[in-house]
Amino acid sequence: MSRIVSLISGIIFGVGLTISQMINPAKVLSFLNIFGNWDPSLAFVMIGALIISSPFFYLFKNNKKPVFADNFSYSNNKKLNKKLIIGSSLFGAGWGLAGLCPGPAIASLALLNTSSVIFIITMFVGFYLSNIYKTKKNS
């Protein structure tokens, strides 16, 4: 059952990215262009998503079991460290260069766009490299 929920969540998420136009890199770049011709629309994506999700996070905060899994599993990392700032900065630079972040990039594969394919390939190379680095560091 969890697999059906995964598929459905993915579809709904993809629909949301499309309706909001978060899937359009040009829209993202004009959202980030606050010193030029600024399109503030995408701030409302975050507001909408937070209004609906945060009450549920709060309600389910205390030890209730999820419906199709044994327990809630997510990171409870609270560390504010250099890695957080460096990683977020690298991500911000990539986001500002192409206007793509992981969700919209993958969803845009539906539009059979070669540009997003290039981005996704190197994004996965980035995942892979940082994973090797992490494993090496921990061993």
Add this chain to the structure above:
Amino acid sequence: MNIVNFTPITAFTGGLIIGLAVILFFVFNGRLIGISGIASNFLTSKNNRMDNFLFLIGLIIGPIVYKFITQKEINISISNSLLLLAIAGLLVGAGTRISGGCTSGHGISGIGRFSLRSIVATVTFMIVGILTVLIKNII
């Protein structure tokens, strides 16, 4: 500063729909949606691999469902400089893994749980994204 192409209603609606996907995945599967995490775990970890795969497939089906229901074309405009896309993808891939999240993982799931770490990450990648666009426009 000039405000252009402002579409707060579709952005907000898309945000609500994204929030709905986040709730479903959380309440039923006990997990938080972070696309960079789901995509990189699909690549590097055997845990929940099928769930992660189906979520990503759903993400690609999302825009197709949107097109089918609304009968509207999805217009996106994306850079066709392969070098720029490749560098951006690498930065996004490595950066999101170093900081443990992207626009969805930190920006929605993390902030929705009032995680200070995610707030710091989101503010950082927003600022760097804005600066990157600014510098790109100057050059």
